[in-house]
Amino acid sequence: AAGVIQSPRHLIKEKRETATLKCYPIPRHDTVYWYQQGPGQDPQFLISFYEKMQSDKGSIPDRFSAQQFSDYHSELNMSSLELGDSALYFCASSFGQEPFTLHFGNGTRLTVT
Template sequence: AAGVIQSPRHLIKEKRETATLKCYPIPRHDTVYWYQQGPGQDPQFLISFYEKMQSDKGSIPDRFSAQQFSDYHSELNMSSLELGDSALYFCASSLGQGSYEQYFGPGTRLTVT
């Protein structure tokens, strides 16, 4: 069965650079969620989209922005990268809002040097 696809899987950037992470949800899923997991930490909710509109926002820095496109894929844009942004970034998708089941992708490991 098709799963959530994230690209790239690994990304190395320098401080103050920008990064773009992409997420392709499971086919027919219209809701996308982004989570950040720091080293040894639990995943933290960043932002979510339903039908191309932002549906909720968590602890996402102002330097980050995201959007969902007409094909339901989503991109997380990160600017003025800081060392503390080094983390695993997971995307999850679900069918419809308020669906209890979220399916997680394999994550993008971002390293900021």
């Protein structure tokens, strides 16, 4: 079965650089979520989109932005990167008729040096 695809799997950036993370949800899933998981921490909700509109906002820094495109894929844009942004970034998707079952991708590991 198709799963949530995230790219890239690993990304190394320097401080003050920008990064773009991509997420391709499971086909027919209409909602995308972004989570950040720091080392040894639980996932923290950043932002979500339903039918290409922002549906909820969590602890996403102002330096970050995200959007969901017409094909339902989503991108998380991160600017002015800081060392503290080093984390695993997960995308998850869900389907309207089963809205509470999130399917997670394998994540993008971002390392800021």
